[in-house]
Amino acid sequence: MYTYQTLENKKVSGFKTTEPALQLLFEAKRIKDEREKSFKNDREKMANMEDYMDSVQEELKVRGQAFKYHIFEIGRILCELKRILRHGSFQDWIDNNFDFCYETANNFMKVYRACMGHPEVVEYFNPSCLYVIAKPDFPADLRQALFEGAKGPVDIKKVDLVKAAIQFRNGEVKTTDKVVQDLLKKQKDVSIWEKYIIELKALNQLISDSLKKIEKLPNIYPSNPLIEKYSDEELITSQEEHYEILAKLEGFIAQIDTMIKELDEKCN
Numbered sequence: 001m002y003t004y005q006t007l008e009n010k011k012v013s014g015f016k017t018t019e020p021a022l023q024l025l026f027e028a029k030r031i032k033d034e035r036e037k038s039f040k041n042d043r044e045k046m047a048n049m050e051d052y053m054d055s056v057q058e059e060l061k062v063r064g065q066a067f068k069y070h071i072f073e074i075g076r077i078l079c080e081l082k083r084i085l086r087h088g089s090f091q092d093w094i095d096n097n098f099d100f101c102y103e104t105a106n107n108f109m110k111v112y113r114a115c116m117g118h119p120e121v122v123e124y125f126n127p128s129c130l131y132v133i134a135k136p137d138f139p140a141d142l143r144q145a146l147f148e149g150a151k152g153p154v155d156i157k158k159v160d161l162v163k164a165a166i167q168f169r170n171g172e173v174k175t176t177d178k179v180v181q182d183l184l185k186k187q188k189d190v191s192i193w194e195k196y197i198i199e200l201k202a203l204n205q206l207i208s209d210s211l212k213k214i215e216k217l218p219n220i221y222p223s224n225p226l227i228e229k230y231s232d233e234e235l236i237t238s239q240e241e242h243y244e245i246l247a248k249l250e251g252f253i254a255q256i257d258t259m260i261k262e263l264d265e266k267c268n
Helices: 020-038 042-047 049-085 090-095 104-117 119-123 127-133 139-148 160-168 178-184 189-218 232-266
Strands: none
Touching: 020 049, 020 189, 042 049, 049 090, 049 104, 049 119, 049 127, 090 104, 104 119, 104 127, 104 139, 127 160, 139 160, 139 178, 189 232
């Protein structure tokens, strides 16, 4: 289970919040910013359409993951609100103060109640499947089996989920049967690799930003021979150390790029 950030969120590169939705939104913004730098106009987008579409797809995927955590968090807030409001006044409050309809509010609350013991699973199922699994009449044992069996994003369709629930309710299948296990068989190992990639990209960005700052240091703080008395040997040593640091950072970036490429291959 994840925890909540208690300190004010710092808007700096490489900062990692402990709330998944916010962490994913930072990553989505990074992807967007990089795309806008790389593709400044429609002509550049058309000339590099494959790279442009890959970036768009990556951003949408990350924002989709953040949205699912938002569903869970909004459901948590609404459940707390309903508990303290006067009995019978909750729907009126929703109608007057909530941007979504009462049915959507109920769906969010059901997702929270169903997933509160396994908050990480909201990232593994698409929203329509989460709504089905969270329904009060969905078989509790089947829900538990799905939550415990999902080790990462699963390629599951709503129609297959509804069908499995009906078969389970009628006693036609058990949680250990193939029809249930098939619902969880795809993309089990993808999640951990994708999370590694997100962390590595954030680290890569942090090192790249530091590299750019260090490269500019001689121009920002040039040596003044009238004030600072360095021998030629000391100046050469200082320059060598400067370039050695730059080389090491560039080496780290190259290593991280290689690791990201290897992980991308595992995900595809």
